[in-house]
Amino acid sequence: MGQAMNKMDHVERVRAQWARELPDLDTTPTAILGRAYRLSNLVRPSIEETFAAFGLDRGEFDVISTLRRSGPPYRLSPTVLYRSLMITSGGLTHRLGRLEKAGLIRREKSAEDGRSLLVVLTEPGFQRAEVALRADMANEAQFLASLEPARREALAELLKELLATLEGSNSPEREE
Secondary structure, three states: OHHHHHOOOHHHHHHHHHHHHOOOOOOHHHHHHHHHHHHHHHHHHHHHHHHHOOOOOHHHHHHHHHHHHOOOOOEEOHHHHHHHHOOOHHHHHHHHHHHHHOOOEEEEEOOOOOOOEEEEEOHHHHHHHHHHHHHHHHHHHHHHOOOOHHHHHHHHHHHHHHHHHHHOOOOOOOOO
């Protein structure tokens, strides 16, 4: 552990360069946010490859997994979906079209309001969401394997605290 901790990562090298060039500048935010950004960029290709193995892109997986985790009857309004996914309604419409064509979702009229449609997860969509999530979690666990469980939990708690502060009252989970 000691030797690995002494190695400079990319972000630390960037911070050292800025310390040399602008010694009065506090680059502490980069130590956290720069690493979060870099981590995201490093793991993204592997995550996208995992979803592609199931015939999905990341956005399509997000839709069917949101429906799957919503619980029975696995249907949501498009408004609740796009707020949860933090995308535009136009972006969602495009994803829904592809998922419907693949037979993973269907759109049906709402019993409460015949003018509106609900997005419903089909049985194939239900199955695909689960197997893709299981594969994704196994894949992502490999990235964290070098951290001891207690350190993973501590990191998760710190990130949760920061995220809760940044999200504030703008939580995408609010339903209409």
